[in-house]
Structures are given as C-alpha cells and as structure tokens.
Amino acid sequence: MPTLVNPDLITRSVNAIRSRIDYPIQAAVVLGSGLSDLATVDNHIEIPYAEIPGYPASTVMGHKGSLILGFQKEISVAYFLGRKHFYEGDGIDKTVFSVRLMAALGIQNLILTNAAGGIREDLLPGDIMMITDHLNFMGINPLIGKHYQEWGERFVDLSGLYNRQLLQYAMAGAKENSMILHKGIYAAMSGPSYETPAEIRMLKMLGADAVGMSTVPEAIVAAQHGMRVAAFSLITNKAAGQQESLNHAEVMEAAKKAMPELRTIVDSLLSKIDAE
Ligand code: HPA
Numbered sequence: 001m002p003t004l005v006n007p008d009l010i011t012r013s014v015n016a017i018r019s020r021i022d023y024p025i026q027a028a029v030v031l032g033s034g035l036s037d038l039a040t041v042d043n044h045i046e047i048p049y050a051e052i053p054g055y056p057a058s059t060v061m062g063h064k065g066s067l068i069l070g071f072q073k074e075i076s077v078a079y080f081l082g083r084k085h086f087y088e089g090d091g092i093d094k095t096v097f098s099v100r101l102m103a104a105l106g107i108q109n110l111i112l113t114n115a116a117g118g119i120r121e122d123l124l125p126g127d128i129m130m131i132t133d134h135l136n137f138m139g140i141n142p143l144i145g146k147h148y149q150e151w152g153e154r155f156v157d158l159s160g161l162y163n164r165q166l167l168q169y170a171m172a173g174a175k176e177n178s179m180i181l182h183k184g185i186y187a188a189m190s191g192p193s194y195e196t197p198a199e200i201r202m203l204k205m206l207g208a209d210a211v212g213m214s215t216v217p218e219a220i221v222a223a224q225h226g227m228r229v230a231a232f233s234l235i236t237n238k239a240a241g242q243q244e245s246l247n248h249a250e251v252m253e254a255a256k257k258a259m260p261e262l263r264t265i266v267d268s269l270l271s272k273i274d275a276e
Contacts, residue, residue, distance in 0.1 A: 005054065005093040005100060007148055012053040013097075014104045020045055021069055027109040027273055028078045028102045029266060032214060034255030035113055035234070038263050039079035041070025049082075055101070056084045056094040072267065075274035078107065085214055086138055087192040096142045096221040100151065103225035109166070109273050110222045111266060112231040115251050116212035117194070117239035119204050120184060124235060126258045128265060129182040130170055131162055131231040134216050135208055138190045142217040143224060152224035161223050166230035166269065173268030179261060184209030186233055188216035197241025211239055230269060234258050 031038050047067045049055040057065050068079040084095045102110060116129070123129060147154045167183075174181035187203045189195060191213035195203070203211055210233045222229045236254035237246055 004146070005097055006146075007150055009054040010100050010104045013055060013101050016052050017047065017067070017069075017101075017105060020047060023076055025069065025076050025078045025105055025107050027075060027111060027270055028080060028107045029111040030080045030083055030098065030113060030218065032083065032114040032234070032255075034115065034252040035259060035262065036081045037256075038113075038259060038266065039068045039081060041068060041072055041077060041079070043070045045069045052101075054097065056090055056097055072270055073274065075270050077270060078102070078105075083214060083218070085191070086140060086217060087190055087213060092140050092142045092217055093145065095217050099218045099221040099225070099227075103151070103222070103227060108227055110218070110227045110229050111269065112215045112218055112229065113262065113266070114212045114215045114231070114233050115236045115255050116186065116210040116233035117200075117237050117246070118210055118235040118242075119187075119200060119239045120209040123182060123184070123210060125237055125254045127180070127182055127235040128258065128262055129184045129186075129210050129233045129235060130167060131186045131215070131233060132167065132183050133162060133185050134219065135185060135187040135203070135206060136216050136220075137203075138188045138216060140190070140217070142221050152226060156220065156224045158220065158223055161219055161229060162231060163228040166228055166273070169272040170230060170232075170265055170269045173272060174265055177264050177268065179264065181265060184233075186215065186231070187211045189213055194246045195240045200239040200241050203239075210235060232262060232265065234262055
C-alpha cells in the first residue's frame with residue numbers, strides 16, 4: 001500500500017516552500033516530457049522535489065524533478081519540472097500530490113502541459129492543442145479514497161473544468177503572435193504502452209482529438225480545489241496506426257522542437273492572467 005497523502009503531509013510540504021519565499025504564487029505550470037527548458041524566471045529559486053516532504057520523485061527519462069520559483073515580468077510563477085505519472089505505479093494520490101500542494105500554497109491558476117499523440121487528421125507533430133475537454137480512460141479517478149472536506153467537494157462538477165476565460169486568453173495570445181493554437185478533446189490512457197491502432201480508432205469514434213498518459217488526474221484534482229485550469233498538448237507524433245511506429249525518443253525530440261511556440265503561448269497567457 002503506497003503512503004497516503006493527507007492534509008498534514010501537504011502542510012509540511014507547504015512549509016518547506018514557504019520557508020524559501022515570502023510572496024504569494026499566482027500561477028503554476030506543470031511541464032511534461034521534454035519541456036523542462038520552458039521554465040525561465042527572474043529571482044530563480046530551485047527546490048529539488050527530494051527536499052519537499054512527501055513529494056514523489058518522477059522516474060521517467062526526460063522529467064527533471066524539481067520546482068522552480070520566480071517571476072516572469074510581474075507575475076510570480078511556480079514551474080513544476082516533471083510530473084509523477086499514474087503508470088509509475090506509486091498510486092494516484094502521488095500523481096496529484098503537486099496539485100494538492102499548489103492549492104495549499106494558495107495558487108489559483110494552473111497551466112498543465114503534456115506530450116500527446118495526434119488522433120485528428122489535422123494535428124501533426126509540432127502542433128499545439130489547447131484542451132477543451134477530456135475523456136478519462138485511465139481506469140482511475142484521483143478523488144477515489146478518503147475525502148478531506150478542506151480539499152473541496154466529494155462530488156466535483158467537471159462541466160467547466162477547462163476554464164473558458166483562460167482558453168480565451170490563450171487563443172487571443174496565439175493570434176497576437178500569429179500562431180495557430182488548435183482546440184480539442186484529450187483522451188487519457190494509463191499507459192505506459194502506447195495505444196494499439198484499434199484503440200486509436202475507438203478513441204477517434206468517441207470524439208478524442210489527441211491521446212496521452214497524464215494531465216487528467218491533475219485537472220480533476222485542481223477542479224476539486226476550485227483552481228482555474230488551462231491545459232496544452234504538444235503533439236509529438238501521429239497516434240498509433242497513423243504512422244509507422246512510436247518511441248519515446250521521438251516524443252522528446254518533437255517536444256524540444258516545438259518548445260519556443262509553447263513558451264510564447266504560456267508566456268502570453270501568464271501576462272494576461274497578471275493583467276486581470
Ligand atoms: N500516446 C500516448 N501518449 C503519448 C503519445 C501517444 O501517441 N505521444 C506522446 N505521449
């Protein structure tokens with residue numbers, strides 16, 4: 001049985017961070033596979049996950065495992081470099097630990113990023129898709145288990161999970177920078193194997209535009225805490241059956257190439273949040 005995450009453990013992890021900074025954090029950004037370089041801030045403080053009590057280390061290649069705090073222009077941001085995936089096998093509450101921590105730190109805006117396979121024909125490697133809704137095929141819900149009232153409702157409304165205001169900001173930001181930002185539905189699978197071509201055909205029939213192995217548990221927990229969520233999929237490959245074969249190196253490579261575009265979109269979203 002994995003160690004359970006509870007409010008006391010979260011309080012200890014909050015204290016570890018609060019002892020390093022004396023300002024409130026306005027937004028958090030979770031950087032997925034190969035996207036760690038996106039975190040560039042002023043007054044840079046780096047806290048390795050290992051120094052945060054209870055924080056699970058990620059074991060995945062391409063995931064760095066630390067928290068970067070600082071400022072981008074006027075806005076204070078926490079970048080989470082690397083995430084804990086459900087497929088690592090340490091339990092879903094470890095997967096969403098970072099989001100419970102953010103909420104306890106008072107962070108109200110969450111930007112999630114991931115690498116994903118493109119299912120819809122027009123989504124090609126290097127494209128960025130803003131998630132408007134999801135299909136949860138992970139076989140788990142992160143709210144299963146003991147319910148702590150201080151974390152929010154037991155039965156959480158997900159009808160407006162991906163925040164419309166943040167979506168509009170990101171769309172406007174992309175337009176201002178003459179960039180194309182796609183919109184679509186993200187299907188979450190547990191992984192870690194990639195999908196079969198038949199599974200991709202099924203997901204397509206059900207309305208999925210892209211597929212990946214993360215983001216959904218974090219988004220659900222953020223909703224429980226009443227945080228605003230924006231989520232971006234960086235399309236790193238065409239989904240199974242639509243290209244010859246898939247591998248992690250290719251995913252990392254494509255993520256690296258498209259990073260400048262994603263940075264522009266995230267930066268402009270952050271500045272619009274700051275201007276509110
Ligand atoms: N499937 C699932 N996860 C992924 C993919 C994919 O095709 N590409 C990047 N992450």
